[in-house]
Amino acid sequence: MKLHLTQAAGLHLITAYEDDYVAVNREKYPGNVLVLPEKVIVDWTQADSNSLSAESLQPLHALDVEVILLGTGPCLRFPPPELLHAFLCRGVGIEVMDRPAACRTYNILASEGRKVAAALLLA
Numbered sequence: 001m002k003l004h005l006t007q008a009a010g011l012h013l014i015t016a017y018e019d020d021y022v023a024v025n026r027e028k029y030p031g032n033v034l035v036l037p038e039k040v041i042v043d044w045t046q047a048d049s050n051s052l053s054a055e056s057l058q059p060l061h062a063l064d065v066e067v068i069l070l071g072t073g074p075c076l077r078f079p080p081p082e083l084l085h086a087f088l089c090r091g092v093g094i095e096v097m098d099r100p101a102a103c104r105t106y107n108i109l110a111s112e113g114r115k116v117a118a119a120l121l122l123a
Contacts, residue, residue: 010038011037011038011110011111012024012025012035012036012037012038012039012040012110013025013106013107013110013111014035014103014106014107014118016028017099017100017103019074019122020122021122022035022099022103022120022122024040029042030122031043031122032044032045032046032047032119032120032121032122033120034059034060034117034118034119034120035106035117035118035120036063036065036116036117036118037110037115037116041059044059044060044119045057045059045121047121048073048121048122048123049072049073049075049077049079049121049123050077052079052080052083052121053083054082054083054086057079057083057119060087060094060117060119061086061087061090063092063117064115065092065115065116065117066092066093066114066115066116067092067093067094067095067109067114067115067116067117068087068092068093068094068095068116068117068118068119069095069097069102069105069106069109069116069117069118069119070094070095070096070097070102070119070121071097071098071099071100071101071102071103071118071119071120071121072096072097072098072099072121073098073099073121073122073123074098074099074100075098076096076097076098076101077096078096079096084096099120099121099122102118102120103118103120105118106118
């Protein structure tokens with residue numbers, strides 16, 4: 001699905017997504033991608049929504065953000081609560097949603113100047 005929005009200068013925004021990629025500023029990324037307003041990190045994990053572990057979420061702990069949007073693929077799949085607890089203990093919000101909702105929500109929050117990350121799983 002192609003997203004239509006006003007480009008905010010200097011921000012990495014999600015411009016499209018399909019089952020096999022996410023496009024950030026029109027550049028397609030075919031694997032799991034971590035999108036922040038100032039950068040894109042490709043292949044941040046090899047996990048899918050069924051195999052998430054504390055180790056696979058470790059790269060997210062180093063981020064300096066207020067909220068992480070965890071896009072679990074085309075369908076909403078909640079990871080075990082103990083995986084999310086570590087973020088909440090540090091005061092970082094983590095919202096689990098399907099990938100389309102995470103993409104849309106990320107663009108809104110990034111455009112508002114929020115410190116947000118979209119951790120997107122393709123499957």
